[in-house]
Amino acid sequence: MIARQCPWRARQLQQLWRPLRSKRLHSERAVREDKRWPGWEVVVGIEVHAQIKSRRKLFSDALTSKPGEKPNSFVTCYDAALPGTLPTLNPKCVELAIRTAIALNAQVQPRSAFDRKHYFYSDLPAGYQITQRYVPFAKGGHLDLSSSCDNLRVGITQIQLEQDTAKSIFDTRRGITQVDLNRAGSGLVEIVSEPDMRSPEEAGNYVRTLQAMLRAVGASDGNMELGSLRCDVNVSVNKHGHPLGTRCEIKNLNSVKFMMIAITSEVFRHIDLLERGQTVSQETRGFDEVKAETFKLRSKEDSPDYRYIPDPNLPPLLLSPEYIDCVRRSMPELPQETRARLMSMGLTEQEAEVLMAVDAGREVRFDGEPAKGAVQYFDCLAQGRSAKAAVNWMIHELLGQLAARKETFSDNPVSVEQMGELVDMVQNGKITGKSGKALLRHMVTSRSTASPSILAKELGLLAISDDDGSLLKNWCLEAIEALPEEVQKVRHGNIKVMNRIIGKVMQLSGGRVKAGDVRQMLEVLLRKS
Numbered sequence: 001m002i003a004r005q006c007p008w009r010a011r012q013l014q015q016l017w018r019p020l021r022s023k024r025l026h027s028e029r030a031v032r033e034d035k036r037w038p039g040w041e042v043v044v045g046i047e048v049h050a051q052i053k054s055r056r057k058l059f060s061d062a063l064t065s066k067p068g069e070k071p072n073s074f075v076t077c078y079d080a081a082l083p084g085t086l087p088t089l090n091p092k093c094v095e096l097a098i099r100t101a102i103a104l105n106a107q108v109q110p111r112s113a114f115d116r117k118h119y120f121y122s123d124l125p126a127g128y129q130i131t132q133r134y135v136p137f138a139k140g141g142h143l144d145l146s147s148s149c150d151n152l153r154v155g156i157t158q159i160q161l162e163q164d165t166a167k168s169i170f171d172t173r174r175g176i177t178q179v180d181l182n183r184a185g186s187g188l189v190e191i192v193s194e195p196d197m198r199s200p201e202e203a204g205n206y207v208r209t210l211q212a213m214l215r216a217v218g219a220s221d222g223n224m225e226l227g228s229l230r231c232d233v234n235v236s237v238n239k240h241g242h243p244l245g246t247r248c249e250i251k252n253l254n255s256v257k258f259m260m261i262a263i264t265s266e267v268f269r270h271i272d273l274l275e276r277g278q279t280v281s282q283e284t285r286g287f288d289e290v291k292a293e294t295f296k297l298r299s300k301e302d303s304p305d306y307r308y309i310p311d312p313n314l315p316p317l318l319l320s321p322e323y324i325d326c327v328r329r330s331m332p333e334l335p336q337e338t339r340a341r342l343m344s345m346g347l348t349e350q351e352a353e354v355l356m357a358v359d360a361g362r363e364v365r366f367d368g369e370p371a372k373g374a375v376q377y378f379d380c381l382a383q384g385r386s387a388k389a390a391v392n393w394m395i396h397e398l399l400g401q402l403a404a405r406k407e408t409f410s411d412n413p414v415s416v417e418q419m420g421e422l423v424d425m426v427q428n429g430k431i432t433g434k435s436g437k438a439l440l441r442h443m444v445t446s447r448s449t450a451s452p453s454i455l456a457k458e459l460g461l462l463a464i465s466d467d468d469g470s471l472l473k474n475w476c477l478e479a480i481e482a483l484p485e486e487v488q489k490v491r492h493g494n495i496k497v498m499n500r501i502i503g504k505v506m507q508l509s510g511g512r513v514k515a516g517d518v519r520q521m522l523e524v525l526l527r528k529s
């Protein structure tokens, strides 16, 4: 293993090899003019740091915490870097990282290793971070973005395990910095992409797709606001057909929206420099959300020498093919598989996206198994029923009712069984569509667990039994008598006005008759008289 014996050699090799690969990919994409920067091509590569959703930290027994917990209450002596403490690798973090690698079609390496990356900062108690930059546990791979991005495939360079840092809290009034060690040593996966994205929008789509994938496999919450998913974005520009430009890295972006703004502002900064005959220097930059501008943190020349060395306390990580297979077999359905399956059931892409978007915002439990979500609810509802009817009732009615009450799907009080019975009642004509909607509204509001047929009876919503059509006929005659002007207009060929008469019949019947039946009856009666 080159890097354990000689990390410097590995670094040299990587530096030689990367620009070549980037160039090849660069020329493979069709050139498309972007009106915002005519003549220029934008290149983006992203390093995503995702907090691993395991109960315990990467190398210690301490429980992982959420932001807002009492500071320094999730810390062992190892996390505080007290002398004499040793790391023990948490197998759950490894399993979740492997799930991520499999979902990204990466090759999990049978042998990887941990290095120490040294720098001195108050939120790094040991003075070094343990990472796998030079001998990562997974290499290669790709992530396919949805059709809105012309089915773009973003290459994955490598995926590595590493420790998260502690958190510095700056008190500017008192002029002090406080350190909270709760996060110190939590597990991260760093996912390094190839420089394959060509616009801020593609970058946004990449992060959102990755976020959904991490959630689906239970590897991370992927919550950017809470800091469990952070991005370092590398941006460069070049003239069409020219080699890649010099990249600048914008650190620690924690929202997709700000990331896209940061990229746009960085692109304009590069173009402005180049058009004025200056050069772009390789820099690490921050993003000022108020000014919507990036600012210089440090140049390449003053970038710290991290003095990478193999961690002497950690042996190489050996992963057997049997273990990797075992993780592969336990993989849940991935978002792109779910989308394809739903569409094969007859749903449109938009309908599939709506159901999946409901699940994407959902919390995943600590054991990695998602709680029952919208897709699973739909799967149960569609069993033995028309998928189209099931999705219509779910999206337009159930989600609509919940949204009107400012509730989310996790607040849904209607069980799949209740919803199924309601859909069947409408399909079988026991209740009209209109009454079905009223019944559902009642079920959502009252949170009743009773069966819809009992509720429909109680509320007088059951369709009337009118075998000889006499009730319907009477309501129609009543409506004709009540609306003589409208009747005249229909007779003179203004067919649209018929809807007003139908509406009157619906009102008289309390919505318990079908609009189609009413129209038929009215046509017969108006023709006769």
Ligand SMILES: Nc1ncnc2c1ncn2[C@@H]1O[C@H](COP(=O)(O)OP(=O)(O)OP(=O)(O)O)[C@@H](O)[C@H]1O
Binding pocket: 022, 043, 044, 045, 046, 047, 192, 193, 194, 195, 196, 232, 234, 235, 236, 244, 245, 246, 247, 249
């Ligand atoms: N010309 C370029 N334009 C835009 N992005 C680029 C370009 N060349 C490389 N990149 C991207 O820069 C990123 C480099 O990340 P990597 O983790 O390998 O190294 P690093 O940023 O030098 O190190 P560190 O992990 O310490 O930040 C990758 O995502 C890669 O796709």
Ligand SMILES: [Mg+2]
Binding pocket: 047, 190, 192
């Ligand atoms: Mg990196």
Ligand SMILES: [Mg+2]
Binding pocket: 047, 232, 249
């Ligand atoms: Mg970087």
